[in-house]
Amino acid sequence: MTSVLYDVPGPKARRVSLIGSIIGTVLILGLAAWIIMTLAQQGIFEGRRWAIFTRGDVWTLLGNGIIATLSAAAIAAVIAFPLGLMLCLLRISLVDWIRIPTRVVLEFLRGMPVVLMMLFVLLVFATNSFIAVVAGLVLYNAAIFAEIIRAGIQSLPKGQREAGLAIGLTSFQSRLLIELPQAVRRMMPSLVAQLVVLLKDTSLGYIVAYGELLRSVQVMADFLGSAFLFPVFFVAAGIYIAINLCVSRLAIWIERRGSKKAAGGVAPAAIRTGLEPGGNDPVAKDSVPGPEQK
Amino acid sequence: MKSLITRRKSLLVAAGAALALTLSACGGGSGTNPAPVDKPSFAAGSTMEKLSKAGSIKIGTKYDQPLFGQVGLDGKPVGFDVEIGKLIAAKLGIPADKIEWSETVSANREPFIEQGKVDIVIATYTINDKRKKVVSFAGPYYEAGQALMVNKDNTTITKPEDVKGKKVCSVTGSTPAATIVEKYGAVLVPAATYSACLEPLRNKQVEAVTTDNVILAGFVDKEPDAFKLASDQTFTKEPYGIGLKKDDTEFRNWINDQLEAFAKDGSYKKAWEDTAGSVIKTAPELPAIDRY
Amino acid sequence: MDVIIENLPLYWDGLLRTLFLSAVSGIIALFVGTLLAAARVSPVAALRGFSTVYVEVLRNTPLTIAFFFAAVVLPRLGVRFEQFEVAAIIALSAYTAAFVAEAVRSGVNSVPLGQAEAARSIGMKFGQVLTLIILPQALRTVIPPLINILIALVKNSSVAGAFFVLELFGYGRQMANANGDQVMAVLLGVAFFYLLLTVPLGILASTVERKVAIAR
Numbered sequence: 107m108t109s110v111l112y113d114v115p116g117p118k119a120r121r122v123s124l125i126g127s128i129i130g131t132v133l134i135l136g137l138a139a140w141i142i143m144t145l146a147q148q149g150i151f152e153g154r155r156w157a158i159f160t161r162g163d164v165w166t167l168l169g170n171g172i173i174a175t176l177s178a179a180a181i182a183a184v185i186a187f188p189l190g191l192m193l194c195l196l197r198i199s200l201v202d203w204i205r206i207p208t209r210v211v212l213e214f215l216r217g218m219p220v221v222l223m224m225l226f227v228l229l230v231f232a233t234n235s236f237i238a239v240v241a242g243l244v245l246y247n248a249a250i251f252a253e254i255i256r257a258g259i260q261s262l263p264k265g266q267r268e269a270g271l272a273i274g275l276t277s278f279q280s281r282l283l284i285e286l287p288q289a290v291r292r293m294m295p296s297l298v299a300q301l302v303v304l305l306k307d308t309s310l311g312y313i314v315a316y317g318e319l320l321r322s323v324q325v326m327a328d329f330l331g332s333a334f335l336f337p338v339f340f341v342a343a344g345i346y347i348a349i350n351l352c353v354s355r356l357a358i359w360i361e362r363r364g365s366k367k368a369a370g371g372v373a374p375a376a377i378r379t380g381l382e383p384g385g386n387d388p389v390a391k392d393s394v395p396g397p398e399q400k
Numbered sequence: 401m402k403s404l405i406t407r408r409k410s411l412l413v414a415a416g417a418a419l420a421l422t423l424s425a426c427g428g429g430s431g432t433n434p435a436p437v438d439k440p441s442f443a444a445g446s447t448m449e450k451l452s453k454a455g456s457i458k459i460g461t462k463y464d465q466p467l468f469g470q471v472g473l474d475g476k477p478v479g480f481d482v483e484i485g486k487l488i489a490a491k492l493g494i495p496a497d498k499i500e501w502s503e504t505v506s507a508n509r510e511p512f513i514e515q516g517k518v519d520i521v522i523a524t525y526t527i528n529d530k531r532k533k534v535v536s537f538a539g540p541y542y543e544a545g546q547a548l549m550v551n552k553d554n555t556t557i558t559k560p561e562d563v564k565g566k567k568v569c570s571v572t573g574s575t576p577a578a579t580i581v582e583k584y585g586a587v588l589v590p591a592a593t594y595s596a597c598l599e600p601l602r603n604k605q606v607e608a609v610t611t612d613n614v615i616l617a618g619f620v621d622k623e624p625d626a627f628k629l630a631s632d633q634t635f636t637k638e639p640y641g642i643g644l645k646k647d648d649t650e651f652r653n654w655i656n657d658q659l660e661a662f663a664k665d666g667s668y669k670k671a672w673e674d675t676a677g678s679v680i681k682t683a684p685e686l687p688a689i690d691r692y
Numbered sequence: 693m694d695v696i697i698e699n700l701p702l703y704w705d706g707l708l709r710t711l712f713l714s715a716v717s718g719i720i721a722l723f724v725g726t727l728l729a730a731a732r733v734s735p736v737a738a739l740r741g742f743s744t745v746y747v748e749v750l751r752n753t754p755l756t757i758a759f760f761f762a763a764v765v766l767p768r769l770g771v772r773f774e775q776f777e778v779a780a781i782i783a784l785s786a787y788t789a790a791f792v793a794e795a796v797r798s799g800v801n802s803v804p805l806g807q808a809e810a811a812r813s814i815g816m817k818f819g820q821v822l823t824l825i826i827l828p829q830a831l832r833t834v835i836p837p838l839i840n841i842l843i844a845l846v847k848n849s850s851v852a853g854a855f856f857v858l859e860l861f862g863y864g865r866q867m868a869n870a871n872g873d874q875v876m877a878v879l880l881g882v883a884f885f886y887l888l889l890t891v892p893l894g895i896l897a898s899t900v901e902r903k904v905a906i907a908r
Contacts, residue, residue: 111733
């Protein structure tokens with residue numbers, strides 16, 4: 107656990123740091139305890155309110171919500187990724203009349219709230235709410251994927267492309283066969299982090315009445331009455347965080363696996379690790395932009 | 401995750417069943433299944449004939465309006481709007497289980513009708529002139545009125561004029577929200593659903609909640625110790641209509657005839673008693689049909 | 693298109709509210725996010741731990757749930773606010789700060805090792821290394837991703853429409869309901885006003901990106 111940002115702490119600094127850490131931990135635990143006490147005083151943790159989670163139909167509804175959330179996210183991701191690759195290739199094309207319109211389209215897609223896109227698809231194309239949600243997610247995330255991969259290609263050493271052209275590949279072949287695979291591998295952490303954003307964005311499906319997890323929870327709280335609002339939302343928050351943490355862990359796992367493979371090829375990344383205590387950075391190691399936040 | 405759920409479920413199934421009994425009472429009625437008419441006959445080429453032959457009907461309703469159209473834990477909508485839909489379907493010879501319910505939110509009611517995604521919309525759908533430009537309305541089948549709900553200890557608000565300059569919660573983009581701002585000068589605090597307004601009211605961050613009286617009555621009924629209606633008087637008239645494709649006059653007239661028939665044979669009253677009647681004891685009369 | 697012109701004051705009001713929410717939350721998020729990133733690389737274990745947990749939890753929570761906590765749970769804890777804009781700003785800045793922290797942290801990681809080593813070798817302490825040497829260089833490389841985060845923030849503020857604040861998207865829904873015959877036009881108008889905010893930011897991001905690339 108050493109970092110280049112500071113000297114290895116001596117015994118005095120370590121003691122100060124330890125005392126600080128203990129005080130900080132106590133303060134945070136105290137705050138948490140106070141929050142729980144205050145809520146408990148208002149009866150939010152009464153057994154009666156939490157007893158609904160012993161009901162089968164509550165879990166069926168939650169389960170359906172989780173399935174709806176995951177299936178919309180999975181299908182959107184599967185479509186958005188190849189589309190993003192394609193948009194990226196068009197975006198970095200050497201031909202003006204391909205590159206410039208693509209850029210306009212990408213700016214447009216990036217600048218629109220996802221809720222609006224979902225609503226548009228629903229109203230203009232008269233689709234059902236599932237297709238509207240998936241289409242909204244695909245349009246937006248394909249644009250983001252394209253931008254992330256483009257940043258990855260730009261971060262590659264120039265020699266990669268030059269070597270590709272030197273062995274007689276066309277510009278397009280070099281992009282497709284040499285640069286794109288490396289860029290995708292390099293940006294894998296950002297791409298997976300964007301997946302988390304995509305997953306969270308399914309919750310915007312409320313606007314087109316898609317029965318995903320958050321909507322199920324809303325429906326449940328409305329139906330059961332406001333006494334159950336807090337339990338139901340706490341459980342929903344827990345489920346979301348659990349699912350997303352799993353996907354994030356996946357990102358870190360992929361990144362570790364990827365960095366082993368790429369260790370020989372990517373010099374700058376190898377130099378730059380180690381600033382971070384612990385050294386595992388789930389986000390990009392280079393100056394390339396991180397995943398866009400939802 | 402799944403195994404955990406099933407284990408919990410099987411462990412506590414008895415307790416759950418007992419609780420389910422007590423909870424189902426607060427859902428605002430469980431709904432009925434009116435018997436479908438056997439082989440009704442309609443003029444050739446009419447919408448009624450088409451639907452009747454197809455043996456199914458697509459009805460749009462709201463899923464988050466207590467007492468009118470609210471989806472239960474089993475995913476099926478219940479409420480007065482739903483009952484009216486079932487009655488109409490029965491007259492077409494369509495049993496309740498052949499109705500395809502779909503949720504309409506405020507922004508997609510007109511487009512859904514225009515695009516034929518639903519055959520009719522029964523969704524606390526106030527008849528107004530702008531909407532009449534793109535869809536036609538049968539009915540009204542119910543006339544709601546806007547009211548105010550306040551905290552139990554509030555004595556300062558008794559009429560809509562009292563909310564001038566005060567914060568009032570209502571649903572973004574709903575008709576009552578527009579009225580309270582434009583006519584009575586309240587400061588709107590917009591929420592996603594009416595139930596979302598309860599917490600700010602309880603925490604005294606807003607002074608009142610406004611929408612149609614029946615919905616508010618539902619909230620007061622669930623928490624009589626916390627909330628009350630500011631007054632029994634309503635201050636607007638919200639005629640709820642049944643939306644259908646523009647200029648399908650034949651279908652509109654037919655639905656109007658059916659509504660009058662429901663009022664006569666008591667099924668209208670029964671639909672009310674099974675749903676909203678659990679909160680508002682006096683059943684309404686069918687309003688005068690607007691045959692424009 | 694008449695409906696857009698008729699309702700221009702509403703659009704304008706919504707646009708200003710959206711801009712206000714985004715600007716205030718953006719400034720707070722940049723500040724808090726940078727602090728969190730500094731805590732993440734600091735020598736004090738508790739600070740690192742706190743920062744990590746904060747960022748992980750907030751990044752993995754849907755914004756809607758963050759809003760729920762700010763607008764509904766906080767008042768229950770005795771945090772009273774007169775205006776719901778406060779809740780919206782708390783939710784938006786708490787949420788965005790986590791993303792800012794991640795971006796700044798990857799920026800810190802992008803500064804070559806030699807910089808920190810050189811700074812330490814001339815006797816600088818952690819605080820000096822960070823504020824005088826690393827952060828100024830890091831912030832420069834993270835400006836494009838930070839602008840992307842701000843773009844997302846502008847769009848995220850639309851969630852406030854469901855939590856007691858009337859902003860652009862909320863007005864959009866209101867107008868769509870009031871003008872059932874012209875829903876499409878109303879929504880196109882909303883889209884236009886969002887693009888009015890986000891497209892210039894996007895262009896700014898790519899300009900800065902080019903500038904930074906040349907400077908290296």
